[in-house]
Structures are given as structure tokens and as C-alpha cells.
Amino acid sequence: xxxxxxxxxxxxxxxxxxxxxxxxxxxxxxxxxxxxxxxxxxxxxxxxxxxxxxxxxxxxxxxxxxxxxxxxxxxxxxxxxxxxxxxxxxxxxxxxxxxxxxxxxxxxxxxxxxxxxxxxxxxxxxxxxxxxxxxxxxxxxxxxxxxxxxxxxxxxxxxxxxxxxxxxxxxxxxxxxxxxxxxxxxxxxxxxxxxxxxxxxxxxxxxxxxxxxxxxxxxxxxxxxxxxxxxxxxxxxxxxxxxxxxxxxxxxxxxxxxxxxxxxxxxxxxxxxxxxxxxxxxxxxxxxxxxxxxxxxxxxxxxxxxxxxxxxxxxxxxxxxxxxxxxxxxxxxxxxxxxxxxxxxxxxxxxxxxxxxxxxxxxxxxxxxxxxxxxxxxxxxxxxxxxxxxxxxxxxxxxxxxxxxxxxxxxxxxxxxxxxxxxxxxxxxxxxxxxxxxxxxxxxxxxxxxxxxxxxxxxxxxxxxxxxxxxxxxxxxxxxxxxxx
Amino acid sequence: xxxxxxxxxxxxxxxxxxxxxxxxxxxxxxxxxxxxxxxxxxxxxxxxxxxxxxxxxxxxxxxxxxxxxxxxxxxxxxxxxxxxxxxxxxxxxxxxxxxxxxxxxxxxxxxxxxxxxxxxxxxxxxxxxxxxxxxxxxxxxxxxxxxxxxxxxxxxxxxxxxxxxxxxxxxxxxxxxxxxxxxxxxxxxxxxxxxxxxxxxxxxxxxxxxxxxxxxxxxxxxxxxxxxxxxxxxxxxxxxxxxxxxxxxxxxxxxxxxxxxxxxxxxxxxxxxxxxxxxxxxxxxxxxxxxxxxxxxxxxxxxxxxxxxxxxxxxxxxxxxxxxxxxxxxxxxxxxxxxxxxxxxxxxxxxxxxxxxxxxxxxxxxxxxxxxxxxxxxxxxxxxxxxxxxxxxxxxxxxxxxxxxxxxxxxxxxxxxxxxxxxxxxxxxxxxxxxxxxxxxxxxxxxxxxxxxxxxxxxxxxxxxxxxxxxxxxxxxxx
Numbered sequence: 001x002x003x004x005x006x007x008x009x010x011x012x013x014x015x016x017x018x019x020x021x022x023x024x025x026x027x028x029x030x031x032x033x034x035x036x037x038x039x040x041x042x043x044x045x046x047x048x049x050x051x052x053x054x055x056x057x058x059x060x061x062x063x064x065x066x067x068x069x070x071x072x073x074x075x076x077x078x079x080x081x082x083x084x085x086x087x088x089x090x091x092x093x094x095x096x097x098x099x100x101x102x103x104x105x106x107x108x109x110x111x112x113x114x115x116x117x118x119x120x121x122x123x124x125x126x127x128x129x130x131x132x133x134x135x136x137x138x139x140x141x142x143x144x145x146x147x148x149x150x151x152x153x154x155x156x157x158x159x160x161x162x163x164x165x166x167x168x169x170x171x172x173x174x175x176x177x178x179x180x181x182x183x184x185x186x187x188x189x190x191x192x193x194x195x196x197x198x199x200x201x202x203x204x205x206x207x208x209x210x211x212x213x214x215x216x217x218x219x220x221x222x223x224x225x226x227x228x229x230x231x232x233x234x235x236x237x238x239x240x241x242x243x244x245x246x247x248x249x250x251x252x253x254x255x256x257x258x259x260x261x262x263x264x265x266x267x268x269x270x271x272x273x274x275x276x277x278x279x280x281x282x283x284x285x286x287x288x289x290x291x292x293x294x295x296x297x298x299x300x301x302x303x304x305x306x307x308x309x310x311x312x313x314x315x316x317x318x319x320x321x322x323x324x325x326x327x328x329x330x331x332x333x334x335x336x337x338x339x340x341x342x343x344x345x346x347x348x349x350x351x352x353x354x355x356x357x358x359x360x361x362x363x364x365x366x367x368x369x370x371x372x373x374x375x376x377x378x379x380x381x382x383x384x385x386x387x388x389x390x391x392x393x394x395x396x397x398x399x400x401x402x403x404x405x406x407x408x409x410x411x412x413x414x415x416x417x418x419x420x421x422x423x424x425x426x427x428x429x430x431x432x433x434x435x436x437x438x439x440x441x442x443x444x445x446x447x448x449x450x451x452x453x454x455x456x457x458x459x460x461x462x463x464x465x466x467x468x469x470x471x472x473x474x475x476x477x478x479x480x481x482x483x484x485x
Numbered sequence: 486x487x488x489x490x491x492x493x494x495x496x497x498x499x500x501x502x503x504x505x506x507x508x509x510x511x512x513x514x515x516x517x518x519x520x521x522x523x524x525x526x527x528x529x530x531x532x533x534x535x536x537x538x539x540x541x542x543x544x545x546x547x548x549x550x551x552x553x554x555x556x557x558x559x560x561x562x563x564x565x566x567x568x569x570x571x572x573x574x575x576x577x578x579x580x581x582x583x584x585x586x587x588x589x590x591x592x593x594x595x596x597x598x599x600x601x602x603x604x605x606x607x608x609x610x611x612x613x614x615x616x617x618x619x620x621x622x623x624x625x626x627x628x629x630x631x632x633x634x635x636x637x638x639x640x641x642x643x644x645x646x647x648x649x650x651x652x653x654x655x656x657x658x659x660x661x662x663x664x665x666x667x668x669x670x671x672x673x674x675x676x677x678x679x680x681x682x683x684x685x686x687x688x689x690x691x692x693x694x695x696x697x698x699x700x701x702x703x704x705x706x707x708x709x710x711x712x713x714x715x716x717x718x719x720x721x722x723x724x725x726x727x728x729x730x731x732x733x734x735x736x737x738x739x740x741x742x743x744x745x746x747x748x749x750x751x752x753x754x755x756x757x758x759x760x761x762x763x764x765x766x767x768x769x770x771x772x773x774x775x776x777x778x779x780x781x782x783x784x785x786x787x788x789x790x791x792x793x794x795x796x797x798x799x800x801x802x803x804x805x806x807x808x809x810x811x812x813x814x815x816x817x818x819x820x821x822x823x824x825x826x827x828x829x830x831x832x833x834x835x836x837x838x839x840x841x842x843x844x845x846x847x848x849x850x851x852x853x854x855x856x857x858x859x860x861x862x863x864x865x866x867x868x869x870x871x872x873x874x875x876x877x878x879x880x881x882x883x884x885x886x887x888x889x890x891x892x893x894x895x896x897x898x899x900x901x902x903x904x905x906x907x908x909x910x911x912x913x914x915x916x917x918x919x920x921x922x923x924x925x926x927x928x929x930x931x932x933x934x935x936x937x938x939x940x941x942x943x944x945x946x947x948x949x950x951x952x953x954x955x956x957x958x959x960x961x962x963x964x
Binding site: 082088090095098100101102104199200201202203204206207208234235236237238314315317318320321322324326327328338342362365366367370374 | 524527528529530531532533534535536563565567569572573574575629756758759760763764765766
């Protein structure tokens, strides 16, 4: 097996035993990126020099016996994470040439452990989208089939793992942006509980919903990555000061007696038969492992998408106000006067979907509409949160599809935003409730596109969903299939 | 006038914290542009605010000193608007749930005491500063300095309880005194550390429905606030007299002309789209902490003034002057602890001490004539070592050099002459030199007594004990 194909834990073993060096692993990865990037376009920026420098440093560290599980591992990051000295665009023209002066906390933590940064990954512009089609840098393709989207917004994070262009990646998830692309590309993707991972230095889309999480080849890698970035950060007031458990230690192969809820509202019409089949098979697998199933109700599910598109866009309309061409980012230099400069810079700098959401959010917060939209949405959000709290009184985890359909075709929904928005119907409620969810590979469509299922846990119940996902993975073969390229 | 004036004030006080409200940058004034900035106050992508606890403490202090209720759970909100000095495109402020509510202050105007309601006090960040410059090649250019961005402010909003420009000034002075007393604001109005917007409206006398108001901005002195309000009252009265309607608008005060002019109307008013800032969790303040802060509050001017009257038997006027600033009060109290005659101290502080300080523009905390030196000097007067008149000379020297008064007296030979023989000899000499005057006095022109005292004091170079001079002189003249 080629070095670029290994998981974190496999490569770590080889590095630790000095069977290979990080430089070798990194070269293998850079070659792989070069070989397949034209077909996938996972990256906005590849950083070979930085990568080799990191790899050499990692090898020196390993030689001193100071190896961490992530030392020398080639990692790529969604281009939403600020990386000091390395261009960070958020897939927007407005930040096309933005070189950040500082590292986001998640990146700093990974660097401390000695990762090798191979590049910055494509995404929907400002993480607004479900297909990675809204990127200023072009569309990423699904490694399983070039005509299909990889999902989004962390499309590059998932395609990169499926195409084996990095050992592990980080994404962000505001309404499903880790779990949905992970599902569409056959990877493992986890959205932690809100507050589990610092948002400092992560370009904000919707602050009360955004959360950093890993996209990886398997559940064990997912636990490693989560453990590396989780924890309280004094620079993020919304990060929670709770100890970080040893997530890898939670990966025991046992779900006997685990109570799994099946929310009635998630088995809707319009659920793709292949998704339904994957769900049925997953239920059977868990039953075979001794888990108990019960039907539950999350009665406000129907309102989740509407609620999300009011809250997320309201916050976004304010978060994106700083891109005004004054201090950094794109500026129209022909503008006459201040207002003109604002309008032209933002008009040229932002894409259609971003503008649409800024306008939606601005409207929702406007005087005279605030109560009817934003405030009402906040109230419904509380109800959705309560739905989950109530459900978790009787079950340990909730099992649902990740998306109603497998990956759709490039261009299929791009001009139909409502259809696009509905593709996040099963992931959005988790963000609104602020709890955690993981997507694991659970089947394939007739076209050969991967399908994932989602396990939703209690707030800070990452160990439980990782354990349940691990047990499932160890008893299925889905994660072993690889995209032919 | 047939109109009732209604005024409400919004005051912005910059807090004296070392670091900014949402980041660790210094708040020092006058540094190199943009040298006191970081990703947070520059509004960089991904940067997040973290609340400075000191700001909360100062806000609670202000609230307690103005009789407010402290909100147990208050919320930061974003006020959205675009301007180049506002890096994030929104200002973090408080909106629906401010930290302090329902307070009041008592003011006194023309001998009458009046209670003025305080609607709310909230915390917020300041914006940066634009610098416009003419360049050699590119015409006029604007530069942004973000050193001030994110420095902490309190906004203190009064109820529309003020009924005249004088009341507004009295309220503003009272508030100014309190925040300076608390040590939370330097009160410098010229540098904008304490600034004020005024909402002014008129309604017919006897009406209970407020008229349309104008908001006056850019008022940075007590004199200007009076000018601005008085001008605005006249302007609105003229409009109403002509049967026209006052337009709701924001007006800019121009100190050069003493007038106000329209800045923007209601139609151009911003829709700030306030909403709770999702980057900051609700601010929860426990009663314990509020009580702890209450325990650290200094004695406030009103209470101090009353105590000076009750405890030291000072006249109202003295008590007011001595309690006007915390530093003067501290000086006075330090003196009072060393010397029992409070009124004597008061006379010296209000007289020589404040005069000397004013002359060379010094703060009382830096007064070279420290409370110990001053009271040592007062003891010398009491013991009769020097006269009150000589003491003025001693004070001058003490203020100049900071030397011990006893040493000054000794070095300059200022010890009072209390020897009867010595004084009698001087008197004899004076009387011998002025036989004509003595004659006139003895013939009934008693007014001349003062003349003789003056001559004797002069001859003794001021050192003769004045009481003894009086007594002996009288004896000799009558004799």
C-alpha cells in the first residue's frame, strides 16, 4: 500500500517504528496530490514547501523520541482556517490575496503536535452552500464520480480524503458542512458539540452554529483529530471549559444495550431509496450487535431549515460586514468616494450565494421585521433544542440519514437554492440544538456514490457517538472501499 | 415662554482601564497610529472578542454610584453600520439588556433639589479615528487609526427629566464628578473621554405629550452644552411660534458659531439591526460580586459634603469646595487627621493652597506643601511662633521648596517677637518719630490706631506678635 493511502494510526505506527520518515510520507502525498488534483480540485492552495519544511521538523522531533500521534502526518485544512503567512481565502474573491497574520487556535494546536500542512482546501464561499459550487476558485469534483458534487461546504475536506490527497483534514460545520460532504465522499466526518472546539481564527459564517471538526478515513482517525483540537480556549468566549476525554480510549467495540432513537420525522417522502436501504441495513447491523431501537419524535423538525436560514443569514450579514475593502481584502480602486468603494468592492468580491444570504439576513434583522423573523426563529430554535433534550431522556444516540439523497450532479441544484437548502434537512437540526453528530459510511447508490448515516449524540457526548460509529465501522466493509481514480 | 423644555442626555464616558474592552491591547492615548492593535481590534477575519472583567467592574461601580439596579444577566448586542473607523462593520454594545438600569441622581438648581432619572448604563466599544490629510500628489486622503478602536465606553442615558439648560449642565457636572470620583474615567472633555449628546424638545406648558425632539451631537464642554441647548430651544420655539413643525433629526453643534445644524433627518437615520452578539455569552453578575464592588466604592461627593458639615462643623460652602474633587477631599482629610481646627484648614486650603496650585497649574496630589507641612505650619501659628501674616510668607517658601516650616522660620528669622520689652521699644521708637499723629490720636482721631499698628509691624518686619502690639500700643497711646 502507498504511504498516501494510510490512515493516521497506520502511518503513525510506521513513523514511530522508523519504517518511514515524515519526509517520505509527505513526498508520497505531494505526488499523489499532483497526480489527481486536476480531476478532483480539492485544493485552493497546495503548500509543498511548507509541507516539506514541516516534515523535516517532524523527522527531527521523531529522532528525539518526542513523537505525538499526529507528528509528521500530512494534513490539509479547509481554507476557512487562518494560517499565519499562508493565503487564506474562504473560497472568496474578496479574500483572494489575504495572508493572515495569525494562526487559528485549531491550527496552532495541530502545529504544536507537529503535523505537516500540505495545503488549503476548497469549500463553498464563506461556507455557504452544500456542493462546493459557490467557490470563487471553481467546483470540486466527487472522487467517486467526476460529474457529481462532493457535498459542501467542506467539499474539499471530504474529496481530499476520498482521493487520498491528505491523511486527515479539518472542516467546519454550520448546518451539515462536515457531515454531508463526508457522507457524499465516503469519509467519516464529525461535528462536535458547540463550544467543544475553539472558533478563534476560523472565518465566521454563523457564529452561533459554526463548529470545527475532522473529516477522516476512519473513526479511529476521527477520534485522534477531535482530541487534538478540542478544548477550552480563552480567546473564544463560547468555547466550553470542560476536560477533553481520551476519545481514542472510547473506541470499544461494544454497543450492547445502547439505546438508539429513530426520529419519526426523518423518514420522509422523497428519501432516496438507496438512502432508505442504507438506513435499514444500518439498523439491522446495530440490532445484530445488541443495540436497542425505539421510535422517537423530534416534533419541530419541519421548521429547522427555515429557522436555520433566518439565524445563519442574520449572523452572516453582520459577520461579513468587515469585508469592506478598507483594511484587507479586495478593494475596487476606481471607486469615487466611500459609499462607492464599499458597494463596488463588495459587489465584485462576493459571489451570488453570499450576496443572497447577506440580503436575507439583513432583511431578517431589519427594524419592523426582527420580531417576525429573527426573534421567532430564535424561539423555534429553543423548541428544537428541547426536542433533542427530551429525546435524550430515553435514548443514548439518534440514528438518521445524513442527507435525503446521495451526491447530486454538478449544476443540478445550483440555480435552485431552495432545493439546495433542503439537502441539509437532517443535519441542520443538530447545529440548531448545538449538539454533536457524526457521519459514517453505510452504503452506496446504484451510481456507485457513497452514502453515510448520521449518529447524533447528547451535548458533549462525542465519546458515545464515536463508540457507536466505531462498532458499526468494525462490523461493515463500507469504509474499506476506495474511490477509483 | 409658553413652552416647556424637555431634555434627556446621553453621556459617553471612556473608562480608565489599562487594556481594551475585548482584547489585551493598551488604551494609552497618543501612541503611534495603529501601534496598539491586534487581530481582534482590527476586525481581522476569525478574531473573537473576550470581555475585559475590569470594564464590568467599572460599569457596576458607575451603576451603584448612580443608584441603578445591576442586571443579573445582561447581553451584548451588535449595532451594525458601515464606517471606515469601525473595523468589524458593527459596534459591540448593549441593547435590550444593559448592565445597569433605573438609577437616579440629585441635582441642585437655584437652591432647589431635583431627582433626575437614569434610564440605563451600558458598556460598549469605541470606534477608531479618521485622519484626513492633504497629500502632495493624490489630493485629500483619509487614513484610519485604530488605536482607539475597542477602548471601553460607558453610555449613560438619562430620562427626559431635565427642564432647562441649567438643569442639564448641573446633571452633567454631577455625573462628571461621580465618574471622576470613582476613578473610572479621567473626565477630560476636550480629548473626548467624557462627551455628551442632548435630546431636546419643546411642548406647550401644561401638556403631557412630548414634542418632536432633535438630537444634538458634538458637545464637548459644559459651556457648549448650555449654549447648544439654549440655541436649540430658541430655534424650536421660533418654529412652533410660526405654526410649523419641528423635524426629528440629528443636529451637529458648531462651537465656533454657537449654533446647531442638521446632520441627518429621520429618513436617513440608520437601521442598526441590533441583535445579540453570538460571540459573547450572556454576562451573569452575582450579588456577591456586586456587594464586593459596593464595598470598594469611595465616599461619594454628596455624602462627603454632608459629613464635612456634620463632622467638622464646616459651612456648606466650604464643604462643597472641599468635596468637589476626590483629590482635594483627600488632601483636606489628611490635614484634618493631623490638626484639629477644620475651619482653619479649610481657610488655608480654599485660599492659599488652591490659589498657588491654580497659578502654576499643578494637581493637588503634587502639591509640594503636603498636608503634614501645612498642618505643621498651622501648629506654629497656634503656638505663637509665627503670626498668621508671617505664615503666608512661610507658605510661599514651603510651596516653592517643600522645606519644613520650622526650618523656614529659623532660616529666614521669622520667629514672632513676643518679648514685651522688645515690642515696647519698637512702639516707643515709632511714637517718637510721629509726635503729630500721636497728638491727633489723643485728640480723638482714633482711626489712626491702625496706622500705628501698621508702622509697628513694619518696623518689626512683620515679626511682632500682633495681639501684643495691639495691647501695648493701646496702653502707650492712652498712657
